[in-house]
Amino acid sequence: MTYDEVVFGNLIDLAAASMFGKALTTSDDFFASMDCMLKPGAAVFLPHEYTERGKWMDGWESGRTRRASKMQDRDECIVRLGVPGTIRVANIDTHFFLGNHPPFAELAGTNAAWDASADDLAKATWTPILAPSALRPGSHNVFTVHAPASYSHVKLTIYPDGGVARLRLFGTPDPRTDTPQDTDEYTKTHVPAGLVDLAAARMGGRALACSDMFFGRMDNLLLPGRAENMSSGWETRRRRSAGYDWVLLQLATPGEVHTLEIDTNHFRGNYPDDVRVEGILAPEGSVVELASDRMPWVEALPKTPLGPHARHWFPLTNASRGPFSHLRASVFPDGGISRIRAWGKRSNG
Secondary structure, eight states: OOOOOOOOTTSEEEGGGTOOOOEOOOOOOOOBBBBGGGGGSOOOOOTOOEETEEEOOOOEEOOOOSSSOOOSSOOEEEEEEEEEEEEEEEEEEETTTTTTTEEEEEEEEEOTTTTOOOHHHHOOOOOEEEEEOOOOTTTTEEEEOOOOEEEEOOOOEEESOOOOOOEEEEEEEEOOOTOOOOHHHHTTTTTTTTTTTTTOOOGGGGEEEEOOOSSSSSGGGGOSSSOSSSGSSEOOOOOSSSSOEEEEEEEEEEEEEEEEEOOOOOSSOOOOSEEEEEEETTTTTOOHTTTOOSSOEEEEEEEEEEEEEESSEEOOOOGOOOOOEEEEEEEESEEEEEEEEEEEETTTO
């Protein structure tokens, strides 16, 4: 499988719209909306697409600073991360911005309330996390970020103006009490009160390894919300030999899993016939050890039929709840799943 984006398997894009990241304010997005920077997927170019303001571009693009009405030498955009976290890598992607990319950019971070207003953010103290750095046109501009702390909001500043296709901020989540939980009314009817999704990416859950992800990435399994289409789930290629496919998940924190949710949303002719889920308490286990058959996995959910395009709820018995630090989901013989939720209670309360 080939990707059009730079990804880091052990880090999460904290700013992604799919993680509930949001561009809140900008000094100028005359040509292209700030919201586009956080969209999932790689940027695209439509050569014959125009708007009333000019060429349609898939990204954030400000007007030219040479306009008399614009008296600053930079443009800014403030992004609320989908979940607060520590940023380790930034990708300031300028794909398709060639004669109109910013020559330089910098990043700063702050901690503010989830619902902080534009005025609150204007008065906030911003800590530099990426010094002004040169950008290449039409490229992934990837930087190591030495962020001294966890932040909830990030400010991207470009000099003097121009376009950024995508902003990716990879790091580890540090959820706070004011971070909204990923629940809906349908979930509340199937999950007892007091349980949390121990596997959620927004809480720190990670997909570590899998047998195959030819059509859809394993990381998608732990994203918030329901999948918009098949591309935002995990899907393996068609198996032409005996066996099955599997994915290894690390829970955000060890805990007891009371209910498993397996969602095959959008997978109709390509959903797995059956699923099996195993768990293990091995918080210090390496991915190599966990991906082998030498570890003492416990069967949480025996091999069970699945249906197409549906949310499946599986309450676990007391004997099969764990506690677990990792889950291994196996699909028979192959196919696609959009989301896996592990509703339970943290071991630390």
